[in-house]
Amino acid sequence: MTTSTKEANSESILSDIAINAELADYSPVKGCMVIRPHGYAIWESIQKILDKMIKDTGHENAYFPLLVPESFLQKEAEHVEGFAPECAVVTQAGGKELNEKYVIRPTSETIINHMFSKWVGSYRDLPLKLNQWANVMRWEMRTRLFLRTSEFLWQEGHTCHSTHEEAKKEVMQMINVYKDLLENYLAVPVHIGEKTDSEKFAGALDTFTIEALMRDGKALQAGTSHDLGQNFAKAFDTTFTSQENKLDYVWQTSWGVSTRLIGAIIMGHNDEVGLILPPKIAPFQVVIIPILKKNMDNSLVLEKSKELKSQLEQLDIRVKLDDRTQISQGHKFNEYEQKGIPIRLVVGARDLENNQVEIHRRDIQSKEKGVPLENLDNRIKDLLDEIQNSLLNRALEFRNKRTKTVTSIEELDSVLNCEGGFARAMWNGDTELEKILKEKFSASIRCLPLEKELSEDTPCLFSGTISSENKEIMIAKAY
C-alpha cells in the first residue's frame, strides 16, 4: 500500500467508526462536528473521572468569557503569532460594527491573566489553581472527526505560583494526571516527554506532552502541560507581593485535554467490526438483549432480564436493557458491536430453563454459551476488569513492537514508511533535522521522552556523532 492510500485508509477507518457507532456526525459549519449521544456519553465518562482528579489535586472550576478582545492576544508576542492565524473573529454584534473586534477563544491564557492580575495581590493569594471546562475554536484547514475539528470541547487548567519551582512541579503533576487517565481508564499507553522549541505551546517556556501510538502507526499528542514561566504575567502585569515584601511576577502553568481523547479511543482500540470501548469509560458496560418471540409470552425472559440488570447495577456496573420489539435481534447485536459495548448478555427462554445465558465479549469477539446464572454478577465484574487490562496490554504490545531504535536517516525511513510507529534515536539538537522530517517524511520529533532507553554511545541519527550532549528523541508521523 502506498503512503497516500494508507493515509486515505486510516482517514476512512476513523470516519467509518465514528459515524457507524453514532459517536459524531458532520455539521453544516465548516470543520465543526456534531457530537451525538453515544459520543457525548463517552465525553461525560471522561469528564467525570478527570474532573475528580483535577479537584483532588486542589483545583477549582470557574468559567471565563468565550470572547477575547483582539488586543489581548497581541500582548504576548509568540502567542499571537501562534494563534492569530487560526482565530474566528466577531466583528459585528447587536446589529452594529464593533469598535474592538473579539476572537472566539482559541485558548484562554490572555483573558484569564487579565482577571488574575485583578485577583492576585499577595503571596497569600497563591497558589491560585483554576480549571475551566469549555468549548474553544481554532480554524483548521483540514479537519478530521474528533482528532482535529475547528471547535472542540476541552478543559484548560490555569495556575499561578510564587516560585518557578512550584510551577514546574504543577506542570509535571498534571501531565502525570493525564498519563493516569489515558493508561488506567482509556487503556491507551503514553510516553511523557518534552516538546522541542519548534513544537512547544506559543508563549510557553516549555511544553510537556503525552504521546500515544494509534493502530494505524501514527502518533497522537493526547494532552499537554505548559510551563509558562512569567511570560503572560509580564504581558498582563500579574504581580504579587512576596512574604519578603518584594513585588514579583507570578509563575504560571496551563494544561489541557480535549474531545480529541475520543479520537484516541477510536484509533487506539478498533477492529474490522468497529469501535472497542474500554469498560471504564464505556457509557454502558453491559447490554442485555432478551430474545423476544413474536406471538409468544415473553414475560419470563423480560422479567429475568430486568432482574439481571438490577443485580449488575448493585455492583456499580452500567447496564442497558434493550427490549425494543420493532428491531431484530441481529440488528441489535450488530449495533452494540459497532458501538463497542464491552459485554453482551443474551437472555433466551430455552437457556433460562437451564439457568443459563450467553455472554459475548466485544474485545476479542468471542461467544460463550451456557453460562450459569449463579454468581453471574461477580463473573461479569471480573470479566470487565479482564477486558480493561487486556486492552491496555494489547495496546502496549502493539506499541512496543512498533517502536524501533534508529541511528540513520535510512533506518528512520524504513520505520516511518513501512509499519509506522515510533523511531527512538539520539539527536544533536540541529533543527535542520526537524525540517527534513517535516518535508521528506511528513513526520516530527514527538518528544524528548522522560524515560530514556538508549545508551549514551548511541550515535545521533542525523550527524552520526556520539556525544553526551545528544538528546534522546521519539520520531513519528502524527495527526
Add this chain to the structure above:
Amino acid sequence: MTTSTKEANSESILSDIAINAELADYSPVKGCMVIRPHGYAIWESIQKILDKMIKDTGHENAYFPLLVPESFLQKEAEHVEGFAPECAVVTQAGGKELNEKYVIRPTSETIINHMFSKWVGSYRDLPLKLNQWANVMRWEMRTRLFLRTSEFLWQEGHTCHSTHEEAKKEVMQMINVYKDLLENYLAVPVHIGEKTDSEKFAGALDTFTIEALMRDGKALQAGTSHDLGQNFAKAFDTTFTSQENKLDYVWQTSWGVSTRLIGAIIMGHNDEVGLILPPKIAPFQVVIIPILKKNMDNSLVLEKSKELKSQLEQLDIRVKLDDRTQISQGHKFNEYEQKGIPIRLVVGARDLENNQVEIHRRDIQSKEKGVPLENLDNRIKDLLDEIQNSLLNRALEFRNKRTKTVTSIEELDSVLNCEGGFARAMWNGDTELEKILKEKFSASIRCLPLEKELSEDTPCLFSGTISSENKEIMIAKAY
C-alpha cells in the same frame, strides 16, 4: 423611596452580593461576566440535579456547533425577527473574510433542526429527545450579573414527536421538572403559566414559563418550555413516515434554564449580610472553623475538626474544613456568611473539654453555644433539612403577602409601585393593556397561571367587564 432609587438599590444588592460572595466578577468583554469558583460550584450543583432529572425522563445529552450559518436563522420568519438583533456575528476566520457569515448561537433550534432532518426518517426514530449543556450569546444593551449577561451557560432540550399531543405532554413535563428543581432544591417557589402571544418564544406556538418573585418585589422568568408545533420542522423539512406510511412534519419542543438560576438564588434568598444558600445546592453545606491559637498546641482542635468532618461526610453532608492560619477567625466567619454557607461549626479547645461545639445557622443568623458532640452528625443533617424547608416557606410567605388581586388600573398601580409583587387579575385579551403596562408601569403580563384562583365574576381590570372569555393573568415588573 422612588422607583428609580429602588431600582438602583436592587441593582446594587445583586452586584454587592455577587461580588462579595465571590460568585462572579466583571470581565473586559462587554456584557459578559466571569463565573468564579464559588458561583461555578453552585452551577455544578444545579447541573448535577437537573442532568439526572433530564436523563430520568428519557433524554440524552449531545453537542451541536457553537456557530450557526446566518442563513439558517432566516428560515423561520418569527425566529429571525426575534433573535437577529441580538446576535454576535463571525465574519472572519482563519485570516480570511468568510463567504457565509456565522452567528454565535443565541439558541440552537435551527442548527439542531438541520441535523434532525438528517436523522429522522420514520416513526421508529421518534420520539427523539436530546439535551445540550452549552454557552449561548445574546448581545444585551443593559446587563446585570447572572440575570442578564450577553453570554450565559444553559441547557437546551430539543425533542421531536410524531403527534402534537405527545409534544404538548413533553412541554408540560419539562416545565414541571423545572418547578421541581426550583422549589425542592433552590427553595424558590414558582407559578407555572402560559405566556401571552407577545411574550412567547420567537418561533413557538406556545410558551410555558415558571415565574418567581424576588425579594425586591420583581418577578423573574426562571425557565421556559416551548411548544414549537411544526414551525421549525417546516422550515427545515424535518419529516417522518408514519406507521400508516404517510409523510408528515415532526412536532417539536424546546426548553431551557440557565445560569440566571444563580441570580434567582441571590435575589430570592438574601439579607443585609449577603447571600443565603439553600443547603441542597450549597457547594458545601457546613464549614468547620477550628479556633487556632498562636504559639499553642492546636493538634487536639485540628484532630477533632477532621474527625467531625469525616463523620459528617459519612452522612453525605458536604463539608469544608478551613484550617488556614494566616487568616483571622473573624475574617473567616464573615467570609462564609457572605458566601451563604448554611451552617458554621466552631471547634475550640475549651468547648472540647466539655465535649461541645458552637453552631451558627446562616439563614436566621443564630448562634447556639455548648452543643453536645454526641449525635451531632444527625443533628446537623436534620438542621440542614430544617433550613431548606424554612427558606422555601419564608419565600412562599413573602410571595403570598405580595400577591394581590386587582380589578382596576388604579389598584394595579398601588401594587406595582408600593411594595411590588404580583397582581392577579382578569383580562379580556385586549393587547392594548400590554402596551400600557410596558409604557406606564415598566411591567408586563408575566403569565396566564395554570392554577387559577379568581372566580369567573371577577371583572377585567382593563375594561371592567365580566365575561367567561376573560383570562386570569399575573402582572409584575420583571428583570
